[in-house]
Amino acid sequence: xxxxxxxxxxxFPAAHGWILGALxxxxxxxxxxxxxxxxxxxxxxxxxxxxxxxxxxxxxxxxFVASFAQGFMLGRYLTAFQPGWAYFLFALLAGAxxxxxxxxxxxxxxxxxTEGELQRKARAWARWxxxxxALGVALVSLATPLVSEAVREKWFAWPRILYMSALPLATLAxxxxxxxxxxxxxxxxxxxxxxxxxxxxxxxxxxxxxYLVLGGMTIWQAAAHPSALMIxxxxxxxxxxxxxxxxxxxxxxxxxxxxxxxxxx
Numbered sequence: 001x002x003x004x005x006x007x008x009x010x011x012f013p014a015a016h017g018w019i020l021g022a023l024x025x026x027x028x029x030x031x032x033x034x035x036x037x038x039x040x041x042x043x044x045x046x047x048x049x050x051x052x053x054x055x056x057x058x059x060x061x062x063x064f065v066a067s068f069a070q071g072f073m074l075g076r077y078l079t080a081f082q083p084g085w086a087y088f089l090f091a092l093l094a095g096a097x098x099x100x101x102x103x104x105x106x107x108x109x110x111x112x113x114t115e116g117e118l119q120r121k122a123r124a125w126a127r128w129x130x131x132x133x134a135l136g137v138a139l140v141s142l143a144t145p146l147v148s149e150a151v152r153e154k155w156f157a158w159p160r161i162l163y164m165s166a167l168p169l170a171t172l173a174x175x176x177x178x179x180x181x182x183x184x185x186x187x188x189x190x191x192x193x194x195x196x197x198x199x200x201x202x203x204x205x206x207x208x209x210x211y212l213v214l215g216g217m218t219i220w221q222a223a224a225h226p227s228a229l230m231i232x233x234x235x236x237x238x239x240x241x242x243x244x245x246x247x248x249x250x251x252x253x254x255x256x257x258x259x260x261x262x263x264x265x
Contacts, residue, residue, distance in 0.1 A: 011232045015212040015222035022081040023073050030069035036062030064099065071098030075140075078148055078207075080214040090143050097136025101197065104129030108178070108190040113258050123182050126189060130179055133196070137171070144207070150215045151207045164206070171199045 009016045020027060040059035047055050075091030107129050110122035145152035155164055178192035210218045223229060 012222040026069040026073045033062045033066030067099045067102045068095040071095035100132030108193045112190045167203045
């Protein structure tokens with residue numbers, strides 16, 4: 001998150017001012033939610049009695065705020081930050097849809113990493129999340145071309161619609177794969193969910209490129225001086241492999257099934 005904001009600031013300063021200026025409040029809400037998540041996670045382990053339940057609820061609230069804020073920002077971004085109740089309602093819809101996506105992602109991760117009663121609950125949560133994702137993706141996909149002329153042109157112009165149709169078909173196939181594999185495998189539901197998110201990101205990238213602000217500013221118009229871009233490239237080439245390596249190492253260290261007694265200690 002910090003790397004992405006830093007790159008936006010240095011590489012695309014004009015777009016940075018436009019985007020973060022329009023999204024100041026939801027960005028602040030997302031950061032507060034993320035901080036609350038981290039604090040609640042640590043204190044929940046040490047708390048006893050009703051305090052533990054309180055931290056559980058605060059962890060849920062922080063997760064909800066951070067997730068909803070991300071979806072809300074995406075909705076405002078896709079409407080190029082235009083004013084009006086219709087655009088605001090679309091952003092709320094995008095926020096709710098992303099919450100459902102995170103429910104699905106977290107539930108399938110629990111199916112992969114846990115066992116017993118918690119895993120059975122996670123399978124039920126995943127089916128609920130799948131329904132939420134299906135409804136959210138359908139509504140957002142129907143509404144996006146209506147609120148954005150730029151996206152509508154990229155989706156339905158001939159012959160783009162032919163190869164664009166591969167994305168929703170692949171997403172539907174991944175959704176069905178997750179549904180069928182929930183009771184048959186521990187790892188396949190999570191892999192299918194990752195595929196759904198990857199396809200959604202691919203569709204998003206296709207829809208907005210080459211704009212940083214839809215219909216208002218392209219990456220070429222927002223780009224900084226080539227010398228600044230070279231500095232960003234060198235810094236990213238150094239930092240990004242470190243982030244990827246650290247993440248891979250952390251996943252390797254904490255691989256396998258998680259049990260309650262290991263968590264408490």
